[in-house]
Amino acid sequence: MRWQEAPLVPLAAAFALGICSTSWAAAPTSWILVAGATLLTLAACALALGRERVALAGLLALAAALGALRAASEPLPADHIARVALGPLVSVEGRLAEEPVSWAADRTRLLLDADGLRDGPDLRPVSGRLQVTLYGEIAPVGEGQRVALELKLSRPRGFKNPGAFDYPGFLRREGILLVGSGRAESLVALTADDPPWPVRVKRWAVATIGAHLPETSAALMAGLLLGEKTGLSPEASEAFRRAGVYHILAVSGFNVALLASSVFFVLLTLGIPRRATVVVAATALIGFALVVGGQASVLRATVMGLLLLAATLLDRESQLMNALALAVLALLAWRPGDLGEPGFQLSFAATAGIIYLTPTVTDWLSGWSWPKWLATSAAVSLAAQAAVTPVMLAHFNQLSLIGVAANLIVVPLAAVATTLGMLALLAALASVVAADILFQALWLLLLALRASVWAAAQVPVAMVHLPAPGWAAIASWCAALALVPYLNGARRWVRGAELACCGLALALSLWPWVRPGDGNLRVTFLDVGQGDAILVEVPEGPRLLVDGGPAGAQRLDVGERVLAPFLWNLPTARLDAVTLSHPDSDHSGGLRAVLTRFRVREFWENGRWISGTEDTLRAVERSGACRRTLVAGQRLWLGSALLTVLNPDGTRPLDEPPLWGQNEESLVLRLDWRGFSLLLTGDLGAPGEERLLASHAPVRALVLKVGHHGSRYSSTEEFLSATRAAVAVISVGARNPFRHPTPEALGRLEAAGARIYRTDRDGAVILETDGTTLSITRWASGVVDHLALDPERGS
Amino acid sequence: MSYSRAQLKLLLLLAGIFLAGLGVREWRADFPAAAERLERFDHEDPPPPIPPAPRSRTAPRWAAARVEATVPALAPQPPRPRTAIAPAPAPADPRPLDINHASLDEIARLPGVGPGLARRIVEERERLGRFDSTEGLRGILGLGPKKLAALREHVTVGE
Numbered sequence: 001m002r003w004q005e006a007p008l009v010p011l012a013a014a015f016a017l018g019i020c021s022t023s024w025a026a027a028p029t030s031w032i033l034v035a036g037a038t039l040l041t042l043a044a045c046a047l048a049l050g051r052e053r054v055a056l057a058g059l060l061a062l063a064a065a066l067g068a069l070r071a072a073s074e075p076l077p078a079d080h081i082a083r084v085a086l087g088p089l090v091s092v093e094g095r096l097a098e099e100p101v102s103w104a105a106d107r108t109r110l111l112l113d114a115d116g117l118r119d120g121p122d123l124r125p126v127s128g129r130l131q132v133t134l135y136g137e138i139a140p141v142g143e144g145q146r147v148a149l150e151l152k153l154s155r156p157r158g159f160k161n162p163g164a165f166d167y168p169g170f171l172r173r174e175g176i177l178l179v180g181s182g183r184a185e186s187l188v189a190l191t192a193d194d195p196p197w198p199v200r201v202k203r204w205a206v207a208t209i210g211a212h213l214p215e216t217s218a219a220l221m222a223g224l225l226l227g228e229k230t231g232l233s234p235e236a237s238e239a240f241r242r243a244g245v246y247h248i249l250a251v252s253g254f255n256v257a258l259l260a261s262s263v264f265f266v267l268l269t270l271g272i273p274r275r276a277t278v279v280v281a282a283t284a285l286i287g288f289a290l291v292v293g294g295q296a297s298v299l300r301a302t303v304m305g306l307l308l309l310a311a312t313l314l315d316r317e318s319q320l321m322n323a324l325a326l327a328v329l330a331l332l333a334w335r336p337g338d339l340g341e342p343g344f345q346l347s348f349a350a351t352a353g354i355i356y357l358t359p360t361v362t363d364w365l366s367g368w369s370w371p372k373w374l375a376t377s378a379a380v381s382l383a384a385q386a387a388v389t390p391v392m393l394a395h396f397n398q399l400s401l402i403g404v405a406a407n408l409i410v411v412p413l414a415a416v417a418t419t420l421g422m423l424a425l426l427a428a429l430a431s432v433v434a435a436d437i438l439f440q441a442l443w444l445l446l447l448a449l450r451a452s453v454w455a456a457a458q459v460p461v462a463m464v465h466l467p468a469p470g471w472a473a474i475a476s477w478c479a480a481l482a483l484v485p486y487l488n489g490a491r492r493w494v495r496g497a498e499l500a501c502c503g504l505a506l507a508l509s510l511w512p513w514v515r516p517g518d519g520n521l522r523v524t525f526l527d528v529g530q531g532d533a534i535l536v537e538v539p540e541g542p543r544l545l546v547d548g549g550p551a552g553a554q555r556l557d558v559g560e561r562v563l564a565p566f567l568w569n570l571p572t573a574r575l576d577a578v579t580l581s582h583p584d585s586d587h588s589g590g591l592r593a594v595l596t597r598f599r600v601r602e603f604w605e606n607g608r609w610i611s612g613t614e615d616t617l618r619a620v621e622r623s624g625a626c627r628r629t630l631v632a633g634q635r636l637w638l639g640s641a642l643l644t645v646l647n648p649d650g651t652r653p654l655d656e657p658p659l660w661g662q663n664e665e666s667l668v669l670r671l672d673w674r675g676f677s678l679l680l681t682g683d684l685g686a687p688g689e690e691r692l693l694a695s696h697a698p699v700r701a702l703v704l705k706v707g708h709h710g711s712r713y714s715s716t717e718e719f720l721s722a723t724r725a726a727v728a729v730i731s732v733g734a735r736n737p738f739r740h741p742t743p744e745a746l747g748r749l750e751a752a753g754a755r756i757y758r759t760d761r762d763g764a765v766i767l768e769t770d771g772t773t774l775s776i777t778r779w780a781s782g783v784v785d786h787l788a789l790d791p792e793r794g795s
Numbered sequence: 796m797s798y799s800r801a802q803l804k805l806l807l808l809l810a811g812i813f814l815a816g817l818g819v820r821e822w823r824a825d826f827p828a829a830a831e832r833l834e835r836f837d838h839e840d841p842p843p844p845i846p847p848a849p850r851s852r853t854a855p856r857w858a859a860a861r862v863e864a865t866v867p868a869l870a871p872q873p874p875r876p877r878t879a880i881a882p883a884p885a886p887a888d889p890r891p892l893d894i895n896h897a898s899l900d901e902i903a904r905l906p907g908v909g910p911g912l913a914r915r916i917v918e919e920r921e922r923l924g925r926f927d928s929t930e931g932l933r934g935i936l937g938l939g940p941k942k943l944a945a946l947r948e949h950v951t952v953g954e
Contacts (some may be wrong), residue, residue: 437816438816440820442816612918
């Protein structure tokens, strides 16, 4: 590729860099404005003086300044709903910005453009977008409809853990500053369901597909054609991810290109004049983009497709890279926040990779006497994979090893299926019978597609998980890719540079795995909302996870979303032991994902399981971990740390229901390492605490994990005075319905003289000790407290 | 015939698709069970529900002495009856049921409470630790205000 033919690339890069810069350093808008004006003057002067290179440099800097200006957060309008003082339950009116999404049996998510706030009898005009979760069966409503709702509004809150996904930031980029929740019965439709035509088309298409295909295949077809992924089962989505072909389920440039090219070539084949063909294809393209919605990938492909069609019309040679750069500029000028979105990055990285690398790689493969068609498709697959690897690792810690091969089979199948699906939908307009016959043929194809994805996902190391790469690793990888087309020149220094860049990227990626330990013991109380998840890292290497946070059919799977990314980023591939204190879903739920995704050597439990934890139990059985049922009195070594089991005392047979409820049968573990001691109490309540004291168990410890999230029926005065903990950590979710931690428990902890750390306010709480001092980090604020360990304490 | 080569290709392809579609339709009508199996080839059955009585486990080897003394359930046990789902109304018990200590079966025998609701009540109790009052039952899925009012006469909350 010659850079002269893509003059927009540097401009687009400068603009993107400007947007990026606002996240590193936020300069006041007025300063950027002044700087921009200065740059403009300088560039104009340079141009007047005939110094074109200087003018160009000025222009690029100006583009960066414009990007920074565009990304600077706009001031909130005075009537924005986030500014309005709100009561506990408010009555809001607004228009639905998209179709409601049901993400669990009785949970529905709405995107509401608020326009009125009911304040007694009057309606106060407001503005702003809300993301709303409704509980219960909602009345049928659709995009564009005005509705009234009773909501509890709050600021969005993400899990604050090292390397965690910034959920509030993500919502802010989407223009959402407040989230609301309410009961489905409170939803009242104010206008009739009269959606705009793209929504009608989409609904009709989904209904038609559903009428002609069996459930799973219909869900897959809706995903392929329209990006509707809600119907797809979690296992199926996971198989697509493992096989590295998930991108075909997102409506992407792939669909847009297919649509445009099939319309174009079919019409040409039928002998329609070129100009008319171009116009029809362009109309189809725009219509499709409107129907499937405004994801970055669709917009990118539509802009590029329209440019290519225009080039055909004007008989100009089209420059793909230039078209891509224009698409970047247009999209970022419209929605600068998209730059940080994985969807945007994946779409542009894959396209850029394909355009930039495919010719060279095809040459290489053809040089090894591969047939032409195979060389081209393999080159496209390789180029896309190479380009998206850093993005996938940075956002999802995923690297699909089977992806390049799987794409070779799956993409052509998906292409045929998508085209046939469009044809079948077209046919459905005319005749139901013809459509049904086409859908039957399509079913066969979809089965083949599912089978190949499933087979690829079964390969043992189809996908590996690696820690997110740092900037240096990403930069050296990009440099290595940028050098690829110049390798054919066989200049020695290019080869050297290529090798150096590849080596550097590899070394930087491997460094976290081989980094020597610092000899400290680390205990991380992760912020998992209402629930517990505690990781103990012993200096010799062993890792123990105590509980896995909440998950279940109706809520976010913390194991998948919080624990797994945290562990991958450490990095970890193996957990030496996983402990389940008791089977309540806020402790056991997340373990399903942990046991499925990591190698677990031992699983320690109290031996009791309750209904509702079947998924976790099955994951335990399949994980191959050695299971141990612990009872009081047992001692276990974890590296150089000693674990002592204090509860349950084993007096209650396992096949009888517990006397006081499951909580009192919680595993209570004591950990000792040098001068450090930690008491992990699970959800133990007052009766269990009493029993511990009566049995003279060694409960005295430096750090106490407060029992049952700070419930008032835990942490009795007697127990706290026996533990004499200097540090108390409460693992609890913000705004939880149980009102944990309770003022009673907090009062008793304070009276006992413990420093209190709470995961709802402090985010992850990280204890790190070398045996003589203890440092405690509140992750959310970054505040670190230091404590000297008293060697006399343990005696 | 005045078809071009490309047009012929396109038409042949279309005809082939229709032929395949008709064939599949015929086959699916004749063997619906096989078609259903094929459609669900990658489905996994949900795990079996956990029965109320937990199963016995083997003792950890390094604590054999201790465990033998405390876990008597190593011998095979006679099968326990599963939760009784009695369609007939249970004999009325004059004493209110202590919802904080009642077993799943006992709760399921309350008027208007089936095994599903009983399980949700027990889950809620396990999560909360205990109910402070019958108000704590409010909000459990399937327990509306009417049913709750009716239940209040039959239950109490013990310490």
